[in-house]
Amino acid sequence: RKEVEQDPGPFNVPEGATVAFNCTYSNSASQSFFWYRQDCRKEPKLLMSVYSSGNEDGRFTAQLNRASQYISLLIRDSKLSDSATYLCVVTGGSQGNLIFGKGTKLSVKP
Amino acid sequence: DTEVTQTPKHLVMGMTNKKSLKCEQHMGHRAMYWYKQKAKKPPELMFVYSYEKLSINESVPSRFSPECPNSSLLNLHLHALQPEDSALYLCASSQEPRDSSYEQYFGPGTRLTVT
Numbered sequence: 001r002k003e004v005e006q007d008p009g010p011f012n013v014p015e016g017a018t019v020a021f022n023c024t025y026s027n028s029a030s031q032s033f034f035w036y037r038q039d040c041r042k043e044p045k046l047l048m049s050v051y052s053s054g055n056e057d058g059r060f061t062a063q064l065n066r067a068s069q070y071i072s073l074l075i076r077d078s079k080l081s082d083s084a085t086y087l088c089v090v091t092g093g094s095q096g097n098l099i100f101g102k103g104t105k106l107s108v109k110p
Numbered sequence: 111d112t113e114v115t116q117t118p119k120h121l122v123m124g125m126t127n128k129k130s131l132k133c134e135q136h137m138g139h140r141a142m143y144w145y146k147q148k149a150k151k152p153p154e155l156m157f158v159y160s161y162e163k164l165s166i167n168e169s170v171p172s173r174f175s176p177e178c179p180n181s182s183l184l185n186l187h188l189h190a191l192q193p194e195d196s197a198l199y200l201c202a203s204s205q206e207p208r209d210s211s212y213e214q215y216f217g218p219g220t221r222l223t224v225t
């Protein structure tokens with residue numbers, strides 16, 4: 001089983017749509033969880049951390065289910081500028097190194 | 111300010127060249143990282159520096175040699191690279207290496223082409 005699994009997509013959605021991404025991780029000892037977005041030929045940028053209680057930042061909502069080892073990201077009212085690859089990331093060893101999923105590509109169309 | 115800077119942005123080098131990539135952060139972070147990213151793949155961890163000491167080397171070939179001159183700077187020295195080493199090299203930093211809850215912030219990367 002891969003350490004972090006995501007649906008690679010692409011997800012092609014119209015502007016204004018709501019879209020959800022899911023991610024599963026294999027290491028039950030992972031402590032921290034993040035969503036990063038990466039635009040083509042750019043660096044990953046932190047979108048949000050994911051907490052057990054769930055957290056929201058504007059149009060973005062992230063949730064964590066530790067029992068199922070499952071993380072989700074919901075984007076409401078999609079904008080053209082949301083088009084990117086969304087990377088699900090969990091921490092691995094004691095040094096806090098990150099383990100990346102392969103990413104889910106989102107394309108928002110006019 | 112969550113800025114990590116990297117130079118150069120682009121680098122083309124021959125297999126016999128020696129070059130260095132540079133990374134700098136002024137956020138007071140005590141952990142710094144080198145990642146390698148190939149097209150359409152996620153970043154792969156290469157090295158971790160914790161309090162200016164190398165703490166993780168992910169079995170990276172010796173033609174890549176990291177250096178951390180001080181808490182703000184991280185270098186990656188390159189020598190005798192192969193064409194398959196062509197990739198985007200990303201530097202990242204985080205606040206406290208022993209507490210994995212801290213987010214990592216990435217620099218813009220150096221796009222390396224080995225000819």
